[in-house]
Amino acid sequence: MEEPKRMTGAEALIETLLKEGVDLVFGYPGGAIIPIYDHLYDYTDRLRHILVRHEQGAVHAAQGYARSTGRVGVCFATSGPGATNFVTGITDAMLDSTPIVCITAQVDAAKLGTNFFQEADIIGITSPITKWNYQITRADEIATIIPQAFHVAASGRPGPVVISITRNAEIEMVDYLYDREKAISQLVHVNIFRNVERRNAAVAKAIELLNTAQKPLIIAGQGVILSGAEQILAECANKGCIPVACTLLGRSCMNFHDHYYVGMVGMHGNIPANKMTQQADVILAVGMRFSDRVTGNVANYAPNAKIIHIDIDKTEFNKNVMVDVKIHGDAKEMLEQICGGLQFVDREEWRRYGYEKYDYEMQTVIKSALGSKTLNMAQVVDTINGHYIESVSEKARDKEGKDVILVTDVGQNQMFAARYLKLTMKNGWITSAGLGTMGFGLPAAIGAKCGNPDSQVVLLCGDGGFQMNMQELGTMMQNDIDVKIVILNNSFLGMVRQWQDLFYDKRFSHTQLVNPDFEYISKAYGIRYRRVTTAAEMVEAVDEMSASKGAFLLEAVVDETANVFPMIPAGKSLDDIRIE
Amino acid sequence: MENMDKYILDVLVRNRIEILNRVTNLFIVKNLPVQSVLYSVTSNDMAIINLICFCPDEEIMKRIIRQANNIVDISEVYYTKVFKTISNNNK
Numbered sequence: 017m018e019e020p021k022r023m024t025g026a027e028a029l030i031e032t033l034l035k036e037g038v039d040l041v042f043g044y045p046g047g048a049i050i051p052i053y054d055h056l057y058d059y060t061d062r063l064r065h066i067l068v069r070h071e072q073g074a075v076h077a078a079q080g081y082a083r084s085t086g087r088v089g090v091c092f093a094t095s096g097p098g099a100t101n102f103v104t105g106i107t108d109a110m111l112d113s114t115p116i117v118c119i120t121a122q123v124d125a126a127k128l129g130t131n132f133f134q135e136a137d138i139i140g141i142t143s144p145i146t147k148w149n150y151q152i153t154r155a156d157e158i159a160t161i162i163p164q165a166f167h168v169a170a171s172g173r174p175g176p177v178v179i180s181i182t183r184n185a186e187i188e189m190v191d192y193l194y195d196r197e198k199a200i201s202q203l204v205h206v207n208i209f210r211n212v213e214r215r216n217a218a219v220a221k222a223i224e225l226l227n228t229a230q231k232p233l234i235i236a237g238q239g240v241i242l243s244g245a246e247q248i249l250a251e252c253a254n255k256g257c258i259p260v261a262c263t264l265l266g267r268s269c270m271n272f273h274d275h276y277y278v279g280m281v282g283m284h285g286n287i288p289a290n291k292m293t294q295q296a297d298v299i300l301a302v303g304m305r306f307s308d309r310v311t312g313n314v315a316n317y318a319p320n321a322k323i324i325h326i327d328i329d330k331t332e333f334n335k336n337v338m339v340d341v342k343i344h345g346d347a348k349e350m351l352e353q354i355c356g357g358l359q360f361v362d363r364e365e366w367r368r369y370g371y372e373k374y375d376y377e378m379q380t381v382i383k384s385a386l387g388s389k390t391l392n393m394a395q396v397v398d399t400i401n402g403h404y405i406e407s408v409s410e411k412a413r414d415k416e417g418k419d420v421i422l423v424t425d426v427g428q429n430q431m432f433a434a435r436y437l438k439l440t441m442k443n444g445w446i447t448s449a450g451l452g453t454m455g456f457g458l459p460a461a462i463g464a465k466c467g468n469p470d471s472q473v474v475l476l477c478g479d480g481g482f483q484m485n486m487q488e489l490g491t492m493m494q495n496d497i498d499v500k501i502v503i504l505n506n507s508f509l510g511m512v513r514q515w516q517d518l519f520y521d522k523r524f525s526h527t528q529l530v531n532p533d534f535e536y537i538s539k540a541y542g543i544r545y546r547r548v549t550t551a552a553e554m555v556e557a558v559d560e561m562s563a564s565k566g567a568f569l570l571e572a573v574v575d576e577t578a579n580v581f582p583m584i585p586a587g588k589s590l591d592d593i594r595i596e
Numbered sequence: 597m598e599n600m601d602k603y604i605l606d607v608l609v610r611n612r613i614e615i616l617n618r619v620t621n622l623f624i625v626k627n628l629p630v631q632s633v634l635y636s637v638t639s640n641d642m643a644i645i646n647l648i649c650f651c652p653d654e655e656i657m658k659r660i661i662r663q664a665n666n667i668v669d670i671s672e673v674y675y676t677k678v679f680k681t682i683s684n685n686n687k
């Protein structure tokens with residue numbers, strides 16, 4: 017049996033992180049966390065630390081890392097302001113089910129609650145926005161609590177965990193012994209599937225419904241990606257001849273070119289996906305949560321459909337939409353069971369309906385935009401499809417893992433990218449969906465690149481979102497992180513402007529931005545830069561970006577009056593889709 | 597609290613400082629009133645929280661129970677709907 021070793025709490029923390037398989041942390045030091053950073057100095061060969069420029073950047077980078085690698089992202093911050101700067105990212109990770117462990121320092125246990133310098137009650141603050149949190153006040157708790165934190169973050173429906181370590185626990189000596197199994201056995205956690213018989217009956221009912229349906233539709237969410245069920249999903253679609261739509265976070269769960277793929281559902285989704293939702297007689301929803309952005313007005317959502325819902329989190333059942341069959345379990349296991357019972361039914365007409373709607377969308381929305389003389393977002397996304405994703409994928413065809421990871425910020429750029437990027441299962445897709453955090457893109461792209469050094473990482477962002485976390489260019493420079501950044505610059509907060517245009521009588525209240533010269537900014541950070549204003553220049557610039565080594569900033573000056581269509585106005589039904 | 601039904605909740609939890617906060621948070625986020633909370637520590641590092649609360653709809657109550665079941669450190673949750681409250685006003 018292994019003997020306990022005498023060490024400080026801070027060293028015990030780093031040892032535990034290494035034993036949990038962590039090789040990369042994002043962080044920012046400060047007063048209370050210095051003892052941990054002091055030990056980190058001795059571990060630089062085994063534990064890489066990326067120094068960010070703002071704690072929000074650290075937590076978004078950890079998210080980008082976790083989402084692109086499937087491992088738990090880890091970030092460090094000091095007490096007080098460091099910890100409170102984490103809050104937005106933690107909330108984002110909670111809503112998008114991202115496994116991260118945030119380790120924040122805290123003042124001495126004896127000084128808690130005295131308004132000590134840099135004291136903030138981070139446990140109280142993060143209680144509603146974490147899956148679990150814990151304040152470590154004694155060094156001997158570290159060996160138990162840290163493995164528990166990793167287990168909680170990654171198991172079941174993943175989520176963020178906050179561990180706050182008081183300064184005295186960092187410097188106390190402890191007899192350290194790592195025993196993961198013993199630590200996890202002490203957790204009281206009820207995420208178990210109690211009634212297997214009832215679940216089997218539900219699966220049988222689902223198979224019967226799908227086999228007898230005339231117009232079935234699968235809606236796939238991030239749960240498919242989290243459980244690695246992409247292949248079995250495609251198999252289900254093929255075997256049963258069932259079209260597949262996806263949610264914003266589930267965008268890379270199916271190949272864009274797949275015969276059965278019909279697009280993204282929701283407020284800014286594709287026309288075929290939304291129309292087919294309303295026409296379907298059976299909907300199989302996998303690993304998605306029927307968010308209000310997906311359903312529109314719930315009263316008129318999928319009026320003809322019997323809904324089968326597969327989710328690992330049973331709180332999602334009947335939350336927004338009442339469902340007919342509830343299947344509580346892992347998406348991959350459940351899809352495998354369903355796939356076993358599926359029969360091929362010829363639904364050619366139903367699929368053709370999807371094609372017609374797709375053609376209609378291409379003709380009415382995209383064709384005119386692609387032919388436009390002023391550069392617009394449709395042209396930018398189209399160029400990235402043809403001149404970047406396809407060429408990089410072609411070169412990396414035999415390589416394992418992801419070839420191109422696409423990251424977006426929030427707003428019009430995100431919606432254009434989500435609808436028209438030709439993603440495949442070999443592409444990564446990272447975006448902030450539930451919380452819609454502007455400024456998420458740049459740090460998340462940095463995290464994704466750190467986790468996948470062999471993949472190309474492309475960030476699509478607006479001028480507003482880019483400037484929210486622009487300081488992270490410093491992180492890229494210091495650590496030589498190669499992210500290709502495409503700024504869609506329309507000198508406006510585009511999505512808010514669009515709502516003001518459509519629903520607030522064109523009263524553009526405080527949405528126009530006066531931007532800095534991005535050329536000087538990229539020069540200051542030693543990043544290659546190019547500015548384009550026409551579609552022809554865009555093609556040249558993307559080719560240049562594709563060929564260049566190292567980071568690249570491409571500023572595409574796009575039409576400021578353009579709106580993103582099709583769209584479903586807030587509170588309206590999916591039938592009220594607007595195309596202009 | 598008008599038009600709301602009264603419920604009694606019994607929650608078996610792991611006895612740790614932050615857990616009461618998590619349980620009451622289930623009601624705070626939905627802006628639902630809590631009338632009484634009783635926290636009792638049992639012998640085996642566990643605790644029982646008895647809570648009296650108001651809720652407009654049993655479906656919402658069931659949702660809260662499911663959310664409670666999802667919280668790490670909560671072992672079991674039961675609820676009872678109080679159908680009649682005996683008032684002393686009409687003697």
